[in-house]
Amino acid sequence: xxAANRRIVLASRPHxxxxxxxxxxxxxxxxxxxxxxxxxxxxxxxxDPYMRGRMSAAKSYAKPxxxxxxxxxxxxxxxxxxxxxxxxxxxxxxxxxxxQDYALSNGAGLRRLDPEAAPVTTALGILGMPxxxxxxxxxxxxxxxxxxxxxxxxxxxxxxxxxGQIARLKGARAVGIAGGPEKCAYLxxxxxxxxxxxxxxxxxxxxxxxxxxxxxxxYFENVGGAVFEAVLPLLNDFARVPVCGLVSGYNxxxxxxxxxxxxxxxxxILTRRLHLQGFIVWDxxxxxxxxxxxxxxxxxxxxxxxxxxxxxxxxxxxxxxVGLLRGANFGKLVVKVG
Amino acid sequence: xxAANRRIVLASRPHxxxxxxxxxxxxxxxxxxxxxxxxxxxxxxxxDPYMRGRMSAAKSYAKPxxxxxxxxxxxxxxxxxxxxxxxxxxxxxxxxxxxQDYALSNGAGLRRLDPEAAPVTTALGILGMPxxxxxxxxxxxxxxxxxxxxxxxxxxxxxxxxxGQIARLKGARAVGIAGGPEKCAYLxxxxxxxxxxxxxxxxxxxxxxxxxxxxxxxYFENVGGAVFEAVLPLLNDFARVPVCGLVSGYNxxxxxxxxxxxxxxxxxILTRRLHLQGFIVWDxxxxxxxxxxxxxxxxxxxxxxxxxxxxxxxxxxxxxxVGLLRGANFGKLVVKVG
Numbered sequence: 001x002x003a004a005n006r007r008i009v010l011a012s013r014p015h016x017x018x019x020x021x022x023x024x025x026x027x028x029x030x031x032x033x034x035x036x037x038x039x040x041x042x043x044x045x046x047x048d049p050y051m052r053g054r055m056s057a058a059k060s061y062a063k064p065x066x067x068x069x070x071x072x073x074x075x076x077x078x079x080x081x082x083x084x085x086x087x088x089x090x091x092x093x094x095x096x097x098x099x100q101d102y103a104l105s106n107g108a109g110l111r112r113l114d115p116e117a118a119p120v121t122t123a124l125g126i127l128g129m130p131x132x133x134x135x136x137x138x139x140x141x142x143x144x145x146x147x148x149x150x151x152x153x154x155x156x157x158x159x160x161x162x163x164g165q166i167a168r169l170k171g172a173r174a175v176g177i178a179g180g181p182e183k184c185a186y187l188x189x190x191x192x193x194x195x196x197x198x199x200x201x202x203x204x205x206x207x208x209x210x211x212x213x214x215x216x217x218x219y220f221e222n223v224g225g226a227v228f229e230a231v232l233p234l235l236n237d238f239a240r241v242p243v244c245g246l247v248s249g250y251n252x253x254x255x256x257x258x259x260x261x262x263x264x265x266x267x268x269i270l271t272r273r274l275h276l277q278g279f280i281v282w283d284x285x286x287x288x289x290x291x292x293x294x295x296x297x298x299x300x301x302x303x304x305x306x307x308x309x310x311x312x313x314x315x316x317x318x319x320x321x322v323g324l325l326r327g328a329n330f331g332k333l334v335v336k337v338g
Numbered sequence: 339x340x341a342a343n344r345r346i347v348l349a350s351r352p353h354x355x356x357x358x359x360x361x362x363x364x365x366x367x368x369x370x371x372x373x374x375x376x377x378x379x380x381x382x383x384x385x386d387p388y389m390r391g392r393m394s395a396a397k398s399y400a401k402p403x404x405x406x407x408x409x410x411x412x413x414x415x416x417x418x419x420x421x422x423x424x425x426x427x428x429x430x431x432x433x434x435x436x437x438q439d440y441a442l443s444n445g446a447g448l449r450r451l452d453p454e455a456a457p458v459t460t461a462l463g464i465l466g467m468p469x470x471x472x473x474x475x476x477x478x479x480x481x482x483x484x485x486x487x488x489x490x491x492x493x494x495x496x497x498x499x500x501x502g503q504i505a506r507l508k509g510a511r512a513v514g515i516a517g518g519p520e521k522c523a524y525l526x527x528x529x530x531x532x533x534x535x536x537x538x539x540x541x542x543x544x545x546x547x548x549x550x551x552x553x554x555x556x557y558f559e560n561v562g563g564a565v566f567e568a569v570l571p572l573l574n575d576f577a578r579v580p581v582c583g584l585v586s587g588y589n590x591x592x593x594x595x596x597x598x599x600x601x602x603x604x605x606x607i608l609t610r611r612l613h614l615q616g617f618i619v620w621d622x623x624x625x626x627x628x629x630x631x632x633x634x635x636x637x638x639x640x641x642x643x644x645x646x647x648x649x650x651x652x653x654x655x656x657x658x659x660v661g662l663l664r665g666a667n668f669g670k671l672v673v674k675v676g
Contacts, residue, residue: 053609059609060609061575061609061610061611221604224601224604225601228600228604237399243604243607243608244608245608246601246604246605246608249601249604249605252601254597255596255597255598255599255601255602256596256597256598256600256601257596257597257598258593258594258595258596258597258598259592259593259594259595259596259598260593260594260595260596260597260598260599260600261593261598261599261600262566262594262598262599262600262603263562263563263584263587263590263593263594264593265600265603266559266562266566266581266584266587267584267587268616269581269614269615269616270581270582270583270584270616271391271397271398271399271616272399272616273399273615273616273617273618273621274614274615274616275613275614275615275616276607276612276613276614276615277607277611277612277613277614277615278606278607278608278609278610278611278612278613279611280611283611
């Protein structure tokens with residue numbers, strides 16, 4: 001066991017785009033578990049866009065990380081020491097240990113992982129929070145019907161890639177938007193999307209209209225901004241828009257220039273009877289058993305695929321996270337910690 | 339029977355606020371019913387905000403009225419002559435005869451009215467399209483729970499006044515926004531709203547926050563603009579916003595000045611998991627029997643009240659309609675035609 005616990009804390013709140021300077025690597029002593037506690041050693045740390053929200057003091061659905069606190073995050077951890085009756089040394093668990101080598105836990109919220117059943121990192125991706133986000137948002141709010149057109153952006157990421165694949169499994173057309181030709185090729189050639197568009201191309205609105213000749217019935221929103229502007233005119237009557245994320249806006253420091261397009265959006269909602277609904281994955285916690293059974297089954301049968309982007313070393317988490325917000329990753333971003 | 343059929347046609351499309359000059363009164367011959375037809379004589383014509391949309395060529399959920407065509411509208415009509423086996427002279431029907439004295443019908447869509455059961459004009463208001471709009475939008479999308487706070491604007495109008503009263507009957511708090519002290523007094527003193535706010539007051543946002551100390555759970559949207567801006571910060575997590583109308587924007591000729599507040603709205607939808615949904619009453623046509631039974635019952639029992647603003651003479655319909663868009667009416671606006 002290493003004698004030091006490295007931990008990455010929030011050094012300051014970013015105004016706009018975060019940089020590695022907003023984080024600080026500290027070293028402390030490895031804590032010892034008291035009665036009823038376990039010591040967790042982090043094996044893998046998940047990096048996800050929602051963490052940008054935690055760096056801000058703005059009110060949101062979860063409280064911000066305070067300055068000097070360890071950054072939050074889901075982890076695959078190993079029980080390194082235990083004074084808890086239900087956990088034994090050597091067991092692997094899904095935890096929320098954050099950006100650090102070691103953490104104490106009283107056992108609450110830990111989920112034991114079976115490394116034989118699936119690679120443990122899938123608990124951070126396709127069989128974890130991102131996968132369940134795709135599954136619940138698409139099926140509970142988007143509700144695609146056979147023959148309908150589903151559009152998703154950040155489509156090569158862990159949420160978007162599963163949204164498109166589930167849409168296909170439910171008989172809908174899947175159109176993905178991603179950054180660059182390599183990701184687009186992955187969507188159509190490896191994941192079976194019906195079409196993939198590069199949002200860096202010069203005419204996204206035109207490309208999207210051509211890719212969706214019957215309009216759009218479900219738009220799974222996780223980026224906002226220019227992509228949403230291209231999508232809005234194509235939404236059909238009664239289209240559903242699960243609002244899962246707005247990554248293009250997370251670093252905005254002020255509202256964009258006018259005119260104020262809000263009346264255009266509201267008029268579209270009214271005349272086309274659109275249904276927009278924000279959600280976070282835990283709003284649908286009751287769906288977790290269905291999710292595990294259904295997506296787990298598809299994964300074992302090879303009917304859904306996933307891709308991981310693994311970065312080596314806790315010290316590289318800040319760089320990797322900053323890149324995530326720019327779309328530099330290709331697949332579920334995971335840091336191999338120890 | 340008058341020898342002439344007066345009819346009000348769309349003379350030109352307004353750019354911005356309509357004026358009486360956008361309409362033209364014409365006279366023609368009273369038509370004669372052929373086999374299978376009835377001749378309807380208009381007794382009452384309903385004037386409603388949706389008609390502003392029909393004056394525009396912009397794509398919406400219904401096709402526009404063409405230049406030179408008779409303005410559309412629901413009517414209470416009397417069968418003046420009949421060659422239809424199911425309708426007899428003297429019967430009163432709910433029809434869509436438009437802004438004219440006489441119209442032919444093949445019987446499709448006519449609904450016989452029983453003047454003994456309820457005053458016939460209620461078929462244009464509380465027991466008609468406006469009432470059903472309130473009933474379905476509030477209960478199917480808004481779904482207020484006991485103790486929740488429901489806010490509605492244009493609250494002294496036929497839709498808003500019923501929204502608030504149904505909210506109260508379902509155990510929610512009802513807060514109405516209306517134009518001027520007389521309408522506000524009507525809401526609290528005659529209809530039982532918990533609070534009423536004058537949108538012409540200088541501090542609507544502050545007044546609204548004080549009237550909704552627990553935030554807003556349902557906002558029944560029928561005006562948009564400044565009222566929606568005041569509402570948005572107060573919407574609670576999981577609030578529902580049935581989008582029924584946007585009357586404050588119907589005369590907009592260009593988008594308002596910047597900045598573009600769309601990202602603010604989308605961020606609110608995401609972080610507070612709001613549910614916005616546009617609808618028109620016929621999206622919920624299957625609810626009509628429930629509506630007639632339930633609201634009809636409340637009306638007979640005196641548990642809901644309504645108010646009509648009756649204008650005399652077809653020739654006054656254009657002025658009355660222009661006033662409606664400015665909130666000049668007080669109660670359901672109906673033109674007594676003949």
